[in-house]
Amino acid sequence: MNVGVLGGGQLGRMLALAGRPLGLHFRFLEPARPAPVDGLGEVIRAPYDDPDALRRFARGLDLVTYEFENVPAHTVRQLETSLPVRPPSAVLRTAQDRVAEKEAFERLGVPTAAFHPVDSRSALKEAIEHVGLPAVLKTRRFGYDGKGQIVIDGPRQLDEAWAAFSGRQLVLEAFVSFTRELSILGVRSPAGQIAFYPLVETEHRRGILYSTLAPAPLAGDGLETCARAHLRTVMEAFDYVGVLALELFQREDELLANEMAPRVHNSGHWTLDGACTSQFENHLRAVVGLPLGSPEALGHTAMVNLIGRLPAIEAILEIPEAKLHLYGKEPRTGRKLGHVNIVAADPGSVRAALKRIEALVA
Amino acid sequence: MNVGVLGGGQLGRMLALAGRPLGLHFRFLEPARPAPVDGLGEVIRAPYDDPDALRRFARGLDLVTYEFENVPAHTVRQLETSLPVRPPSAVLRTAQDRVAEKEAFERLGVPTAAFHPVDSRSALKEAIEHVGLPAVLKTRRFGYDGKGQIVIDGPRQLDEAWAAFSGRQLVLEAFVSFTRELSILGVRSPAGQIAFYPLVETEHRRGILYSTLAPAPLAGDGLETCARAHLRTVMEAFDYVGVLALELFQREDELLANEMAPRVHNSGHWTLDGACTSQFENHLRAVVGLPLGSPEALGHTAMVNLIGRLPAIEAILEIPEAKLHLYGKEPRTGRKLGHVNIVAADPGSVRAALKRIEALVA
Numbered sequence: 001m002n003v004g005v006l007g008g009g010q011l012g013r014m015l016a017l018a019g020r021p022l023g024l025h026f027r028f029l030e031p032a033r034p035a036p037v038d039g040l041g042e043v044i045r046a047p048y049d050d051p052d053a054l055r056r057f058a059r060g061l062d063l064v065t066y067e068f069e070n071v072p073a074h075t076v077r078q079l080e081t082s083l084p085v086r087p088p089s090a091v092l093r094t095a096q097d098r099v100a101e102k103e104a105f106e107r108l109g110v111p112t113a114a115f116h117p118v119d120s121r122s123a124l125k126e127a128i129e130h131v132g133l134p135a136v137l138k139t140r141r142f143g144y145d146g147k148g149q150i151v152i153d154g155p156r157q158l159d160e161a162w163a164a165f166s167g168r169q170l171v172l173e174a175f176v177s178f179t180r181e182l183s184i185l186g187v188r189s190p191a192g193q194i195a196f197y198p199l200v201e202t203e204h205r206r207g208i209l210y211s212t213l214a215p216a217p218l219a220g221d222g223l224e225t226c227a228r229a230h231l232r233t234v235m236e237a238f239d240y241v242g243v244l245a246l247e248l249f250q251r252e253d254e255l256l257a258n259e260m261a262p263r264v265h266n267s268g269h270w271t272l273d274g275a276c277t278s279q280f281e282n283h284l285r286a287v288v289g290l291p292l293g294s295p296e297a298l299g300h301t302a303m304v305n306l307i308g309r310l311p312a313i314e315a316i317l318e319i320p321e322a323k324l325h326l327y328g329k330e331p332r333t334g335r336k337l338g339h340v341n342i343v344a345a346d347p348g349s350v351r352a353a354l355k356r357i358e359a360l361v362a
Numbered sequence: 363m364n365v366g367v368l369g370g371g372q373l374g375r376m377l378a379l380a381g382r383p384l385g386l387h388f389r390f391l392e393p394a395r396p397a398p399v400d401g402l403g404e405v406i407r408a409p410y411d412d413p414d415a416l417r418r419f420a421r422g423l424d425l426v427t428y429e430f431e432n433v434p435a436h437t438v439r440q441l442e443t444s445l446p447v448r449p450p451s452a453v454l455r456t457a458q459d460r461v462a463e464k465e466a467f468e469r470l471g472v473p474t475a476a477f478h479p480v481d482s483r484s485a486l487k488e489a490i491e492h493v494g495l496p497a498v499l500k501t502r503r504f505g506y507d508g509k510g511q512i513v514i515d516g517p518r519q520l521d522e523a524w525a526a527f528s529g530r531q532l533v534l535e536a537f538v539s540f541t542r543e544l545s546i547l548g549v550r551s552p553a554g555q556i557a558f559y560p561l562v563e564t565e566h567r568r569g570i571l572y573s574t575l576a577p578a579p580l581a582g583d584g585l586e587t588c589a590r591a592h593l594r595t596v597m598e599a600f601d602y603v604g605v606l607a608l609e610l611f612q613r614e615d616e617l618l619a620n621e622m623a624p625r626v627h628n629s630g631h632w633t634l635d636g637a638c639t640s641q642f643e644n645h646l647r648a649v650v651g652l653p654l655g656s657p658e659a660l661g662h663t664a665m666v667n668l669i670g671r672l673p674a675i676e677a678i679l680e681i682p683e684a685k686l687h688l689y690g691k692e693p694r695t696g697r698k699l700g701h702v703n704i705v706a707a708d709p710g711s712v713r714a715a716l717k718r719i720e721a722l723v724a
Contacts, residue, residue: 017379020402023675023688040382041401273638276683276705290675294682298660298705313385313652320656321638326385338383343638343660 001288002027004061004083006048006075007068008037010327010336011264011280014272015067016040018280024288029057036327048075058082065242065287067263069095070142086190086287087262091238095262098140098171105257108237110230112257113249118170121162127172128152134175137161139168149207151175176256178249182216183267184227187243187282187292188235195282195295197275199227202247202267208334211354212303214270217347226255234260243268243283266305266336273323273341274301300347302354304361306338311360316340319353363650364389366423366445368410368437369430370399372689372698373626373642376634377429378402380642386650391419398689410437420444427604427649429625431457432504448552448649453600453624460502460533460621467619470599472592474619475611480532483524489534490514496537499523501530511569513537538618540611544578545629546589549605549644549654550597557644557657559637561589564609564629570696573716574665576632579709588617596622605630605645628667628698635685635703636663662709664716666723668700673722678702681715 001024005012008030016026016037026041033045046053049072058064063084066076069092076089094100098115105112116127118137128135133155139148150161152172181204185197198215216223231246245265247258268279277285277293285292309331316322319342326338342353363386367374370392378388378399388403395407408415411434420426425446428438431454438451456462460477467474478489480499490497495517501510512523514534543566547559560577578585593608607627609620630641639647639655647654671693678684681704688700704715 013382017382020375020379020690021685021687023690025401039387039403276635277685285679291679292682293679293685317647317653317655320654323383323639323655325383328382328385 001025001062002060003284003288004029004057004064004079005037005041006064006066006071008032008035008043009067010036010329010338011067012037013040013327014269014278014280014325015065015264015284018278019284022281022284022290024284027057027061029053034328036329038328048072051078054078063287065263065283066092069261069263086241087244088238088241091240091244091260091262094238095260096141098138098143098173098259101259102171102173104234104237108233110233110257111255113176114174116172118172124158124162124170124172128155128158131172131174136173136175137165138171138173139165140171141169147207176249176251176258178251178256180250181258182219182223182227182248182250182255183212183245183265184231184248185243185245185265185268185271185279186228186231186235187279187286187295188240189286189292190241190289192236193292194232194235195277195292196228196231197268197271197279197295198297199224200267200270206334208307208336209266209305210307211305212267212270212301213350214274214301214303215297222253223250223255230255230257242286243279266339269325269339270301270303270341271295272325274298274303274343299343299345300350302342302350302357304340304342304354304357305336306340306361307336308333310337315360316357319356321349321353322357363387363424364422365646365650366391366419366426366441367399367403368426368428368433370394370397370405371429372398372691372700373429374399375402375689376631376640376642376687377427377626377646380640381646384643384646384652386646389419389423391415396690398691400690410434413440416440425649427625427645428454431623431625448603449606449624450600450603453602453606453622456600457622457624458503460500460505460535463621464533464535466596466599470595472595472619473617475538476536478534480534486520486524486532486534490517490520493534493536498535498537499527500533500535501527502533503531509569538611538613538620540613540618542612543620544581544585544589544610544612544617545574545607545627546593546610547605547607547627547630547633547641548590548593548597549641549648549657550602551648551654552603552651554598555654556594556597557639557654558590558593559630559633559641559657560659561586562629562632568696570669570698571628571667572669573667574629574632574663575712576636576663576665577659584615585612585617592617592619604648605641628701631687631701632663632665632703633657634687636660636665636705661705661707662712664704664712664719666702666704666716666719667698668702668723669698670695672699677722678719681718683711683715684719 008028013036116130200214201216245261249256271278323341344350370390375398478492543564562576563578607623611618633640685703706712
């Protein structure tokens with residue numbers, strides 16, 4: 001089967017590595033050169049909105065999926081005229097716009113922080129009255145890894161914040177003073193079968209995911225059940241197909257949806273070594289219509305991102321439980337270059353190995 | 363790092379899939395088209411003894427390894443003049459010749475069945491006096507998957523057996539009435555570090571590996587210790603680097619070495635899903651000089667080969683613990699097309715899933 005993937009970054013690379021053993025072949029649409037998917041399938045090197053490249057990309061494919069969220073809506077519309085696009089484009093459009101996303105959460109009864117759209121300086125004042133302070137001013141579109149976000153603590157920062165984003169569509173969100181951050185991933189088949197990965201704990205540094213602990217320590221059945229219910233609600237509302245990630249804030253015993261990603265997600269990278277079936281394999285199984293694999297955790301796993309620069313590979317691999325996943329990217333500040341998974345039978349061993357990794361990446 | 367691989371079959375394919383996350387790049391020398399490694403690296407399509415192709419193959423590589431044993435000795439010699447070849451060529455030459463292999467086992471004190479070289483009709487008679495009946499007449503070279511073997515029960519079969527192999531160098535081996543077949547794999551680094559995978563039980567059908575149970579059920583510490591000692595002896599004698607497989611017969615409490623494979627091996631395919639670090643990754647770590655990964659089993663694993671024809675993929679994947687590995691080969695009688703691993707926390711669940719798989723491949 002020939003699978004087309006919009007985007008050719010590390011997520012595409014890991015999809016391809018997971019898909020070859022299932023007999024799948026891949027074609028990528030990716031503007032950048034070099035790209036992490038190079039050498040793992042055909043790469044159409046063109047902008048996402050080049051209609052001629054889109055025709056070449058679509059030719060002979062069985063279906064299209066995406067590993068990158070900021071694909072232009074009309075690109076997906078053009079592809080949808082001739083091919084199944086999974087996950088469905090409605091969820092992509094929703095996830096691309098923070099206001100539409102938050103409205104969907106509210107409509108579906110998934111708790112989320114107070115928010116208000118902001119498209120003028122006066123609307124910002126109005127939004128603060130609605131949302132309160134502290135709050136986070138964010139761009140509605142194209143934000144990732146903490147880019148496009150400013151925390152506003154007091155009225156003095158308003159002008160500065162407004163100037164930083166001038167001319168862009170914004171949203172103000174209540175600042176959530178969370179106990180911790182969590183993430184839940186699930187995968188849904190075209191027939192509506194759902195497999196849930198265990199709830200995981202995530203830690204962000206400078207707005208970028210730094211580490212994941214899977215399963216999330218001390219997450220009682222209540223939290224897990226609640227997170228699964230929210231994810232199921234979103235998946236069913238969109239007649240979703242593929243892996244969906246839902247990032248959550250935990251505040252005491254309460255869960256608030258922060259954002260969703262309609263694709264494989266960094267908070268699921270632990271599944272490559274720590275789950276019976278990885279998120280990459282299960283996403284592919286779902287989008288091509290194969291039965292889903294078991295999402296069970298094989299033990300306790302910690303995932304640490306390698307950001308900006310790579311420590312000595314030898315030093316990482318001297319930790320016997322460390323599994324290294326490099327993306328083939330050139331080092332650059334704030335760039336995700338790879339990640340390390342550490343799997344062990346008990347949380348204590350994982351924490352010990354994690355400390356060794358942290359000393360290397362510090 | 364650029365790794366050259368002699369051979370481009372499924373073992374090369376799984377090496378490449380394991381090596382990309384470590385940042386390795388691959389070039390293969392493979393005469394056949396299509397080949398399982400297609401699309402996973404550069405493929406030099408040429409016979410193994412084409413000197414010009416060998417020069418193109420070697421250019422820019424950091425080292426050479428092999429996934430196929432029957433590479434001509436002079437090919438390896440040519441490559442060795444300019445590049446490290448790992449595992450060392452001495453072990454390859456030994457493993458290519460059943461008599462040299464058996465002599466090495468004897469010299470190293472690794473128990474093996476009685477054997478006698480046969481290069482004439484009269485030598486066959488002499489060999490039977492030495493070895494006894496029943497016995498197995500085998501070609502000294504180029505045997506695999508049970509090809510090139512005839513069991514001799516009585517003197518009536520001698521003429522027939524001799525005629526079948528006429529003109530080839532042969533060896534007669536005592537027929538071992540074994541309790542079961544076992545296999546042990548280990549990996550050794552250039553500095554002499556060794557990691558042992560657990561002893562596994564193998565079952566062959568029509569001379570081809572059919573299934574593996576890992577760890578081997580009811581293998582006491584005594585068997586495990588003995589198997590490791592034999593493997594260590596062979597590895598150290600050859601100053602071995604990479605994965606080495608040692609196939610064993612168990613007869614009551616005794617272990618007899620059957621043959622060795624100086625490469626990743628079918629009896630280690632379970633490690634892709636059932637061990638912390640797969641044999642493919644550990645072979646690569648060893649040959650490029652990176653620290654070895656943990657060989658610990660993550661639970662209980664059964665591996666079943668898909669031979670000759672593929673059952674419906676959907677039916678296999680409906681078993682939630684089943685992990686499918688296809689090789690991208692066209693079906694043909696007796697050909698290995700893929701394998702399925704089933705990993706579970708307890709041997710009972712593995713056996714139940716194994717029964718479901720066996721019903722599909724029967």
